[in-house]
Amino acid sequence: MELTKFEKVCEILDKYEKDPGNLIAILGGVQEEYSYLPEDVITFVATALGVTPGHVYGVATFYAHFTLEPKGKYVIKVCDGTACHVRKSGDVIKTFESELGLTETRKTSEDMLFTLEVVACIGACGLAPVITINEDVYAAMTIEKTKELVAEYKRREAEGQ
Amino acid sequence: MKKITIDNIETTFKNERNVLEVARNLGIELPTFCYQPELSIFGSCRMCLVEVEGRGILPACSTVPWEGMVIQTNTSQIRSIRKMILEMMLASHDQQCTICPKSENCRLQSFAKQHGVDEVRFQSFKPEAEKDFSSLAITRDQTKCVLCGNCVRMCDEIQSVDALKFSFRGAKAKVGTFLDKGIGFEECIGCAQCVKVCPVGALNERHNIKEVWNAVYDKNKTVVVQISPAARVTLGELFGKDAGTRVTGKIITALKRMGFDKVFDTCFAADFTVVEEGNEFLARKKKGENLPLFTSCCPGWVKFAEQNFPDLVGNLSSAKSPQQMLGSMIKDRLTTDMKIKREDLVVVALMPCTAKKFEAAREELSVNGNPDVDFVLTTNELALMIKERGLDFNKLTESELDEPFGLSTGAGIIFGSSGGVSEAVLRYAAETLEKGSTPDLKKLRADKDLKITEIKLGGETLRLGAVSGLKNARKLIEDVKSSKTKLDIIEVMACPGGCVNGGGQPRATVNKAVSKKRAGGLYNNDKVLSERISSNNPGLKKIYADMGEKKAHNLLHTHHQHRQKNKNEGYVIDETPGEKSLHLDICFGASCLKNGGQELYLGVMKHLRENNLVEKTEFKATYCMKICTKGPVLRVNGKQLEKCSVDMAIAEIKKAK
Numbered sequence: 141m142e143l144t145k146f147e148k149v150c151e152i153l154d155k156y157e158k159d160p161g162n163l164i165a166i167l168g169g170v171q172e173e174y175s176y177l178p179e180d181v182i183t184f185v186a187t188a189l190g191v192t193p194g195h196v197y198g199v200a201t202f203y204a205h206f207t208l209e210p211k212g213k214y215v216i217k218v219c220d221g222t223a224c225h226v227r228k229s230g231d232v233i234k235t236f237e238s239e240l241g242l243t244e245t246r247k248t249s250e251d252m253l254f255t256l257e258v259v260a261c262i263g264a265c266g267l268a269p270v271i272t273i274n275e276d277v278y279a280a281m282t283i284e285k286t287k288e289l290v291a292e293y294k295r296r297e298a299e300g301q
Numbered sequence: 302m303k304k305i306t307i308d309n310i311e312t313t314f315k316n317e318r319n320v321l322e323v324a325r326n327l328g329i330e331l332p333t334f335c336y337q338p339e340l341s342i343f344g345s346c347r348m349c350l351v352e353v354e355g356r357g358i359l360p361a362c363s364t365v366p367w368e369g370m371v372i373q374t375n376t377s378q379i380r381s382i383r384k385m386i387l388e389m390m391l392a393s394h395d396q397q398c399t400i401c402p403k404s405e406n407c408r409l410q411s412f413a414k415q416h417g418v419d420e421v422r423f424q425s426f427k428p429e430a431e432k433d434f435s436s437l438a439i440t441r442d443q444t445k446c447v448l449c450g451n452c453v454r455m456c457d458e459i460q461s462v463d464a465l466k467f468s469f470r471g472a473k474a475k476v477g478t479f480l481d482k483g484i485g486f487e488e489c490i491g492c493a494q495c496v497k498v499c500p501v502g503a504l505n506e507r508h509n510i511k512e513v514w515n516a517v518y519d520k521n522k523t524v525v526v527q528i529s530p531a532a533r534v535t536l537g538e539l540f541g542k543d544a545g546t547r548v549t550g551k552i553i554t555a556l557k558r559m560g561f562d563k564v565f566d567t568c569f570a571a572d573f574t575v576v577e578e579g580n581e582f583l584a585r586k587k588k589g590e591n592l593p594l595f596t597s598c599c600p601g602w603v604k605f606a607e608q609n610f611p612d613l614v615g616n617l618s619s620a621k622s623p624q625q626m627l628g629s630m631i632k633d634r635l636t637t638d639m640k641i642k643r644e645d646l647v648v649v650a651l652m653p654c655t656a657k658k659f660e661a662a663r664e665e666l667s668v669n670g671n672p673d674v675d676f677v678l679t680t681n682e683l684a685l686m687i688k689e690r691g692l693d694f695n696k697l698t699e700s701e702l703d704e705p706f707g708l709s710t711g712a713g714i715i716f717g718s719s720g721g722v723s724e725a726v727l728r729y730a731a732e733t734l735e736k737g738s739t740p741d742l743k744k745l746r747a748d749k750d751l752k753i754t755e756i757k758l759g760g761e762t763l764r765l766g767a768v769s770g771l772k773n774a775r776k777l778i779e780d781v782k783s784s785k786t787k788l789d790i791i792e793v794m795a796c797p798g799g800c801v802n803g804g805g806q807p808r809a810t811v812n813k814a815v816s817k818k819r820a821g822g823l824y825n826n827d828k829v830l831s832e833r834i835s836s837n838n839p840g841l842k843k844i845y846a847d848m849g850e851k852k853a854h855n856l857l858h859t860h861h862q863h864r865q866k867n868k869n870e871g872y873v874i875d876e877t878p879g880e881k882s883l884h885l886d887i888c889f890g891a892s893c894l895k896n897g898g899q900e901l902y903l904g905v906m907k908h909l910r911e912n913n914l915v916e917k918t919e920f921k922a923t924y925c926m927k928i929c930t931k932g933p934v935l936r937v938n939g940k941q942l943e944k945c946s947v948d949m950a951i952a953e954i955k956k957a958k
Binding site for chain 1: 468875
């Protein structure tokens, strides 16, 4: 049987010699295991490093890379860089939100399938407005294409693919 | 000596750490939010901008002066920048100044006035944030914060508590606590030094004014108040008097006029603290155990010790603090003398301190749920109440303290200054060990964070240390643990300089100079008193005789505990589905982790995996089982294993099957 996630956290702590100076690397490792930074694990890491949970929270919220919320199975990144923005990425964002029941503060759908993130330029301005869902790229998005895409992912999920 | 020109005035500087200090020496008051002389330089508020010839506009606080520098501090450009900064701050500030506790004591308010801000040109956006009432000592209001970071640096650099932190970034940046749970959830010890350096209304003392008025106006209640040494030399500051002016007599009159039935002296109880602590020390010295003895009259320090140094909890003096000693003596004595029910007797304490509010609420300092001290008011709160009552403080006549807890010695008075408790204990020890000796105690009065003195008494050498500021205390404890410093008695005061600079005291811009004056007020008071050794307090002798030794011990002593650092709850470590037959609960508190808690966890997990038990096991972690000196701790199906090794755990798990 494999090591549990929590045992791996212990491994990460040992790898970085429980040095608070390595906090960012440690949090990076933890996030790789859990896909986010759970409250309990933050408290455990803080205690093991001899710093306050508030200190770890400060670092974790400073960097956009870290997330304190569990993410959905599919992470949708909508580019809102200049080129995408003028080509109406705003419509795409709104459509995802209404189709998935999300808001500005509620980023992950209740069924834990989708997480919507708005990101700055992803360097594919020629495809604007562009989005990615996990590793897949979808170009020249419109309101209709967005709706179809959501339906397609939901259908695939229902069929267990 | 190097030359510098500021606003066309030629001057010299030596080793001032920045241009701001040089300008202030010249009497040029540059406005700042984030500059606090005792803290590191942060340079975030940009209010102290100056124009440096050849370099342009630079922040004075983070610019090191150089030879021949030419500076203008008040050009029209600089003034307009300052004004704009203030407008931007105001745009994101809750501007309900009239109902803000820091009103008239707020730098944003006074700077806005000084800089002629009569409109805010930017769209107002009040940050959405709930007020934080989770602590008994401090309240927070994020909508008032200007992000100067003084509180964050104070909590870390001076107190090493680190309860307040910046979180998020950019426009969303704020001073926060872990998951915004609130400061009461954190390791905060309630010293309120953060409140003292907060230039605006974001951090405040928690007030108990309403509760106290309610008690005073309740006809069924007898309300008595005790006044601490440090408050009597600072309250005057809030009515225009110099720091260090003793206003005891006027405070008593004010309290009586406000409706308090009796006014007692906390210093009276301080004499008991000295005697109890002194005897405790002599007994420990004889047995050679639990040394060095740490004083326990500072509630901020006691909580800090309980949270961070479980192995030293036994070294804390078990003597209660003067506030609590007097509380329990008042409730014991007055309920009999005045024939009133304990519930109808309300004890209020006037303190320089917000952490005392937490102390008063400690469960162990109550009888059947009724606390020995019902409410704690800070010096600042009392000033507000005096004003609310409509009393012209400076015109009040002087009154005397009430018997039987009104008479104190000079030793009880000097408790309010760092080094004072040590000096009081030493005076008593000298009297006990070598009657008539007058040890030289000058070193304990030095204006330093750490004072160490050595004294020969009765053929023995005693070494005393008095430390203030918890970061200094932490360092001293490390030195004591590594035997680098050897001490017999250690006095710790959480606030720099001791209670004269407590979190409930009037705010001062230059803390050090003011606390020195305040301490001076206490030492002057000590000088004029006829009795200066605690054991010579006639009231004390009488009360000891009345109570008898056993009762005295019960009333005057308490116990300290291992305390979880914050209020995090336990959790299930690994969630695997299925029926669970084995329940394991491991302590992941700081001490247990330091003493091998993680290795124990990994060893047990390895055993479970090798024996295919993982899915049958529910593994829980708890933050602190409060037996920190016996860690690591593991519970196997409820059975507690202390100082648990992997082998011990495996043996128990095998048995459990």
